Amino acid sequence: MKLIPNTVFYDISAFMALRKVIFNVHASGRKIFILTDSNTRQFCLPMVMEELGDLSQHLVSITIAAGENNKHLQTAMEVWEQLSVHQAGRDALLINLGGGMVTDLGGFVASVYKRGIETIHVPTTMLAMVDAAIGGKTGVDFMHLKNNLGTFHGPSWVFVITKFLETLPSRQYRSGIAEIIKYGFISRPELLKQDLFNIEKSAIQSIIGRCIDAKTNIVQADPEEQGIRKLLNLGHTVGHAFEAMALMKQQDLLHGEAVASGLVCELYISTRLLSLDTEVLDHYIGLWQSAFLRYPVAEEDDAELMNLMLQDKKNRAGKLLFTLISAPGNAVFDIPVGQELIEESLQFYRSLF
Ligand SMILES: NC(=O)c1ccc[n+]([C@@H]2O[C@H](COP(=O)([O-])OP(=O)(O)OC[C@H]3O[C@@H](n4cnc5c(N)ncnc54)[C@H](O)[C@@H]3O)[C@@H](O)[C@H]2O)c1
Structure with a gap:
């Protein structure tokens, strides 16, 4: 099972690589879907569409309601319905553009639809960049239990674009720092020496990269x-x-x-x-x-x-x-x-x- 993405690309190279992937997938006649929640549709999708230029017309956009209280089967069913209505085949590609709620739910949807279609994660929160988009765990909450239903289904690629953090509310940003502190405690104590609540813009990518590296090493050793x-x-x-x-x-x-x-x-x-x-x-x-x-x-x-x-x-x-x-x-x-x-x-x- 492949739970580690092919490669994680950052910022400018992420947009370049995303364009290339979409160009190739479209050229081979496959359908491409992009899943957002109501906030990432507003704050992140326009940037992606602009970067993609003409290629953006080949993307079918699906939007779900934002928030953990929507991370459930009903929402997954809405996405399955949209995929079916648009005749997504087994070779379709689903791009999940959002925080951990979107990458978890979108990953779950993709893992089950037609017994599994390819996904790409484009995380838009600090938490999803350092944690949720990495490692291939998908899930939805069920009967109030967190990720009670889920699968292992890794994305082919992860594109980390730190510019998305500029519109992220500070409370959400801080929420992501909690997972960075966790990496500090489990395997990267040097992270705990940093002032994580005031990271210099120039250092953000390197901190995210170190967290991704920490998680990737662990997941590679024990995928399931x-x-x-x-x-x-x-x-x-x-x-x-x-x-x-x-x-x-x-x-x-x-x-x-x-x-x-x-x-x-x-x-x-x-x-x-x-x-x-x-x-x-x-x-x-x-x-x-x-x-x-x-x-x-x-x-x-x-x-x-x-x-x-x-x-x-x-x-x-x-x-x-x-x-x-x-x-x-x-x-x-x-x-x-x-x-x-x-x-x-x-x-x-x-x-x-
Ligand atoms: N699969 C895993 O390994 C894993 C690991 C850790 C956490 N998780 C899951 O991740 C989820 C939490 O993720 P999260 O904290 O990213 O929450 P989230 O996806 O709900 O996003 C938080 C809020 O920020 C908004 N948002 C996202 N990006 C934005 C942006 N760039 N600008 C403005 N608003 C934006 C969202 O719409 C939402 O309202 C939980 O469900 C948790 O269980 C999964």
Whole structure:
């Protein structure tokens, strides 16, 4: 299975390579579709169409409603319907232009349509550039559970165009930084030494590149998450439970914010089980408090949060298995964590409000 894109192209070379791919695909008589959400249709599609010039007339545009609360089967069905109405064959190409919601949902749609059509990801958020567009995981949320339905279906190409970040709301931008911090903790501690909330324009591409490199190395070693790929889930066991709860209660919480909050609990558990230096936890808490929307959870939510964590895809034989760290850059997966310690971490988390 090919989960690593042929090549990741950046900025000017990305537009050049995209033009070439579209020229070749069109020349061979294949249909080309471009999926956007309502925001990327407004902010990103015009730039792509302009760069493509005459080639843009060969693209059929499909737009879905924006936001995580639309990352579900109904929306996927709307895209399948559009593909069918426009007679997309098995050789059709679907370009996903958007954040992680669009690349996850578009990737899922492509993996199932006619048993799988080719995709290209053009990520437009920081989070999708550093994480969601890489590694070939697709998915939609189902019964309030994050990515409960999904497939592995890698894009042929990923085109990272950092100019798209100029229209991204700053809260969304920060949400992406949470995943960069995650890479810092699991394998690239040098990233934690940077002022990630004030990255110089000239350094953005190199930071994105380092994250893509970190993820690609891990995915190459373990494409289907049998082992080392689980490292990428640091912060996500608790984070996904927070995110699912917010979806259930229709609260406003972004994926990266949920991960940033989940990291507090998981670093706390790391201090208890893997002797992570408490200074690392304290320093991270300072960063989290200053930079991210903090998701408040009440004591009466703990049972539901435990319930949600029990549904985590990493669990085996009913045991909750976490990815934890013993030091920044030194992560370990499949650590069983008891319910009491998880609840203690949630109590600790509450004490920070
Ligand atoms: N497949 C994976 O490996 C993986 C990894 C991490 C996260 N994810 C998934 O990614 C999703 C989160 O991704 P996200 O944070 O990119 O969210 P998102 O795709 O919902 O985008 C966030 C918001 O920004 C808007 N937007 C996107 N690009 C814009 C731009 N350039 N200018 C203005 N507005 C823009 C979107 O319309 C949306 O409203 C979650 O569903 C998460 O589960 C997947």
